[in-house]
Amino acid sequence: MKRTQRIAFGILISLGICRAALAEDDIKIGGLLETSGFIASLGQPALEGAQLAVDQVNAAGGIKGRKVSLVNVNTESDNTKSVSALKRLTTQENVVAIIGPSSSGSNFAIADAVERAKVPMIGIGATRGIVMPTDRRKYVFLVPLTDVVVEGVMLKDMKKRGITKIAMLHSDVAFGTSASDSLEKLVKDEGITLVDNESFGNGDTDMTPQLTKIRGTDAQATVIWATGPGLAIATRNYRALGIKGPLYLTHAANDFNFLRLAGDSANGVLLPSSKIYVANELPDSDPQKKVLTSFSAAYQAKYGHLPATFAGNGYDAAMLLMDAIRTAGDKPDAIRNAVENVKDYVGVTARYTYGPQDHFGTRAESVEMLTVEQGKFKLAH
Template identity: 60%
Template sequence: MKSLRTQLTVLLLTLGVATAQAADPVKIGGLLETSGPVASLGQPGLEGAMLAVEQINKSGGINGRPVEFVNVNTESDNTRAVTAVKRLIGQGDIAALVGPMNSGSSFAIIDTVQRAAIPMISNGGSRNIVLPAEEKKWIFLAPLTDVLVQGVMMGDMKKRGITRIALLNADSPFGTSGREQLEKNAASYGITIVSQQSFGNADQDMTPQLTKIRGTDAQAVVVWATGPGQAIAVKNARQLGIDVPLYLSHAANDFNFLRLAGPAADGIFIPSSKIYVTDALAAADPQKPVIETFVKDYEAKYGKPPATFAGNAYDSVMMLAAAMKKAGVTDRAAIRDAIEGLKDHVGVTAVYSYGPADHFGAKGDSVVMLTVKDGKFTLAR
């Protein structure tokens, strides 16, 4: 009897998948940058999104319909991002969007997305992408935001007795947003910014800015940037003999950063998702089994460990699927409302709960402090 039950279960699952494959697909548009300076974020993002689609379809799709992910490479360029989103929206059958990893590109397409009244989960890390929520009702975030991770970072500084910091940020939207939020909130942690320097995203040397910082009484240096610039800054700081703690943004929790920074990365601090330290998580942590399964499936599919950005886009697709199943339709307004109504959705990057005034979703206990030891991420102590 047990064998017959098992056979029937397999048959029903097979029929469910076959039905989903035969139905018209539910289309999700992607704006993930697989070339250009932010490709190191967008490419793993696309891989994570495609893994989510594969898993959804294997489990029968969305209400019996398969998911199709249509990605248009924005080339890490804001103007191309606008063209790409118009192209996707113009297809007419795209139910929702997974937005860029690049904050600048996310900002560039907000007005277009709002006018089209199509829900989008952005993967940019700037809080202002969704603020104010009542004016950006169609936009949500999947990554950890600058304010969220800075709170954990400054809490770590307070624990270490650090009260004076220097800030070096890229002049990109991500870097500028991070600077603004740090300037706004540092005092509430008893921290003073004694020097603020900036650099261009394409700069190859930050020695002049770091030399100025070295001449201050800063007890730590914060580098807020994305892409190769953050690795260059860390190398330059080591070359100058700056021996105070170096804190980087959550964009540095990336294998490409470790590769570019090399031995100079050892000892830095990074606020991060939990994706690299699942072995150290408590058994009761609700994210632990979700992350472990994701990592195993990602490695089986792509033959390499996932970067945190893969988890961001994976979560974006999974949350859109959850919202679509709840809405029961592909009506864009109903999907938007369902995303806003998601509560305690356990993802790879975070546990998410959205609301009318909260389009960030990610909760503070989803963030951990990492350090780098012997070229590998590990929990900071």
């Protein structure tokens, strides 16, 4: 090899080493967000929100001069693929923390593996059981409004309206069954009777039989708890049957995709929700208002459309993890400890306070009851 060739080769090798060193110096956060499959309408906005958070931190100089990279593996709304994706992130990508999937079922599927890997994960599944019991879920946290929190707010709204008897229809996946279990316990504390509790298959295309049975009871209101197309189908079936009384929906209904699929049937529903769609209606004294309006403006500037509530979940998860890294360093155990010690963090979806016995984080004051008027979310009165 000629001397000039040796020099050129050496320069290329040096550049490669420098690039590798720079890449290795990045702080890598993993994502398990579903951009295809059944839960893609939740996972895609969550990924967009998380990426926005990372971009903002990097634009401000990163974390103590180090850039943050988000490595997302599309789990395709599949529990088995979620397990494989988690293994890739922890053993090949060597991420220091993870933003978990939107599907409650996928969060349940990987929770034990997260504990074995000892890498902190903030999941976006909205089922409280994902982090229970906390002595066996030390590395798993949540950012969405969880089923127990929103059901509590929903039941108080029912009491305010004089409702004492209700019926429920829920999907048979983890998100629906967990909410059913918790509602059956919570109604007793509020003096409300659950007179009927029906379920349907997550892939069912007609819930008329179950809703016909509910129509035959003395329920004064009905609760439907599901995600994806099934929620919209059940809502349309409910309206087609002419069932009287208020229709309450899960917080998963605070989604533009639900409005599109349910059409006019969505008008008049009641649902517990984050404040993202009604930020301009909030009083200036609400600590989330400024955060919400700033986030919404930045999101629209980046993606060209309004953020769904799930985008706020992804954004909050990423910001909480990056704040923990800024405070405690990039070792997974230190990140876990820092997240567990978060107190009154004001996010997009909620205000968060965690603790050794509380990996749910969200507080009831983060929830508003919404309704739908002419295809748009509004504060309920």
